[in-house]
Amino acid sequence: MADTRGDCPDPSATADLAAAMQAVLPALAEFARYRDGCAGAALTGWKGVLQEPLPRHGAGPDAVLALLRDVLIPNGLRTGAPGFCGWVTTAPTTVPAVAAFSAGIAGPARMLLQPFNLLEDLALSWLKELLGVPPTYQGLFVSGGAIANLIGLGAARQWAYERHGLDPAESGVVGLPEPRIYTSTEVHRVVHRAAAVLGLGRRAVVEVPVDADYRLDVGALRELLRWDRAAGRTPIAVVATAGTVNTGAVDPIAALVELCREEGLWLHVDGAYGLPAVLDPETAPLFAGVAAADSLVVDPHKWLATPVGCGAVFVRDRDLQLRAFRLNPADYLDEAGDDERGRQLQGLGLQFHHLGLEQTAPARGVTVWALLKEIGAEGVRARVRRHNAFARRLAARVRASPVLELLAPVTLSICCFRYVPPELHGPTADQALLNQLNRQVLRLVQGRGRCMPSGTVLRGAFAIRACYINPRTAAADVDALAEEVERCGALVWERMQGRIDAQEAQMDAQ
Ligand SMILES: Cc1ncc(COP(=O)(O)O)c(C=O)c1O
Incomplete structure (x- = not known):
């Protein structure tokens, strides 16, 4: 070299x-x-x-x-392979990947007066405009949804305690009896961990039942709030999920905005996966009221397919966020003077390090900027619409198949289903056997490598779960998944009945 x-x-x-x-x-x-x-x-x-x-x-x-x-x-x-539709992840498209690499060399931190730092701010503004977040909200790029939710809930905690004349960032989490955060049973588990890290405790997270469509049941939440207040607990926030990781359900945001106003609660919306679906006219109505949330999360490294390591959080009140997360003054963080060199050092005065958990952090906005500059808002809309349509297409295939069963309504780009052999049809079928069968079907499908769905459990039923956020996926890959599950299902079922052994099943499937 x-x-x-x-x-x-x-x-x-x-x-x-x-x-x-x-x-x-x-x-x-x-x-x-x-x-x-x-x-x-x-x-x-x-x-x-x-x-x-x-x-x-x-x-x-x-x-x-x-x-x-x-x-x-x-x-x-190979999360970028066209057949990959597991979890909520994909590989970056080319230009954002090259942007991230370039930033690592030429803009390795979000500081000082330099273009990568400017794009940190510009990309947050563009994201707000794209997703309908009010322009006055403070944005911050973080490593992903886990940290973005932690920041949003940190702001919620600060707000709730300050209303009682307390400052948890200064004095610790003391003074409010049994603080509580309400969310649905479908919430991503990063919310519980955020509560643990914020000193509220995992038990502060109250899981509210969902309706038949896996959406938070607002009536049940009202009831729980009444109970908890009567018992002397302190409700502080509600977390609505806009696109649950299991089924893509969107909680009733407008009703939750109303309830939080009535009850004096902070509303945090976890749209890490689903918020971009606000761009699809068919799903946009589900997001009504989202601009009234107090904090919101979206992960560009999911549906926007930037390189992994890019989440974003938006908080209604910048000063509140600063009080919750600011660094104490320090000589080594010398805010430079007003001469030319000083202005260079002060950079753009963005001070992202006072708004979250990281001090030195990579420039992340450049990857979002690169994607939005490359394909524009309409490009993202087309991608989201295509993926939502893929999930509906798969659901239609499932409904039309005598051996496939849909296990949850399709809301966004997720479709959950399972293989059901003719012998196991009907309400009296052995569910444990069906679960065992479908776990094996999933492993066989994954092992063959044409399609890579993941699995989950819905009301006790093991589901094969496809989540379409991968820009490389085409309609043929969606159809291939239905075919793969039918074919592998038949083979595993035969094997389970002792008709052929495992190795033969693998070979037959090829
Ligand atoms: C709804 C939701 N929230 C939060 C997360 C966590 O995001 P990350 O893995 O980027 O930390 C995910 C991840 O799939 C998610 O789907």
Whole structure:
């Protein structure tokens, strides 16, 4: 590897960047073609190559680049393969990925007066406009939905305690008897952890039952609030999920806005996955009232397919957020003077480090900016509409099949279903057997690598779950999933009945 500066004492700092990129680029480009589907080329072997003791002397740049090219990249995680529809994740599209790489080199932190830092702010403004978040809300990029929810709930905690003349950021979480946060049973578990970290405790999260469509039951919530107040507890916030991770259900936001106003509660909306569906005219009405929420979360690394590590949170009151999260003054954070150099140091005066948990953090806005600049608001809308339509398409296939059963209504881009052999039709069928069968069907489908759904359990029934946020997925991949589940279902069912052994089933499915 050529050295770009002979007098540098640290050779790792001078390895030629273009040559290093050229060494791995063909492997990366090949990986991103996903010719091997979801499963990948080789699943064994690489562990033994990588698991070694700490090297006492370095192997040099060429050795590392060769490992990247030959071992890491080809065995990487194929969340971008067209058939991949598991969990709520995908691989970045090309331009945001290149933007993230560029930021790592040329804009490695969101500080000082430089374009990557400007884009941190601009991308938050664009996101607000795109998703209908009021322009006055303070935005912040964070590592993902888990931290974004933590920040939103930190603001909620600050607000609720301040209403009683308390300051939890200064004095700790004392003074309010049994603070409570209400949310549905379908909430993402990062909310419980946020409550734990914020000193409220996991038990502060009260899970309200859902209706038949997996949406928070507002009547049940009213009842719980009455109970808890009578018992001397302190309701502080409601978390509505706009796109649950299990089924894509959207809680009744407008009704919750009204209830929170009546009850004096903070409304936090977790739209980590689903908020972009506000762009689809067919699903937009579900989001009515969302602009009245006190804090909102969206994960650009989900439906917007930026590189992983990009969530966003919006809070109604910037000063409140500052009180909750500011860094104490410190000499080493010297706010520079008003001369030209000082202005350069002060940068844009954005002070993101006072609004969340991170001090040094990567520039994340550039990836959102790159995506929105590349495809525009209409490009995102088209993607969301396509994915929502994919889930409905799959649901239609499921309904039309004699051996598939839909397990939840399709709201956004998630479809949950299972394989049901003719012998197990009807209300008296053995549910435990159906669950066992479908767990195995899922494993077989995943192992074959054409499609990669994930699984979940809905009202006791194990479901095969497809979540369409992957920009590379086409209608044929959606149809392929229904076919895969039908075919693998038949094979696993035969095997379970002892008609063929496991190895044969695997081979027959090929
Ligand atoms: C609704 C919801 N909230 C929060 C999260 C957590 O987000 P992250 O994995 O980016 O931390 C997810 C992840 O799937 C989610 O679907």
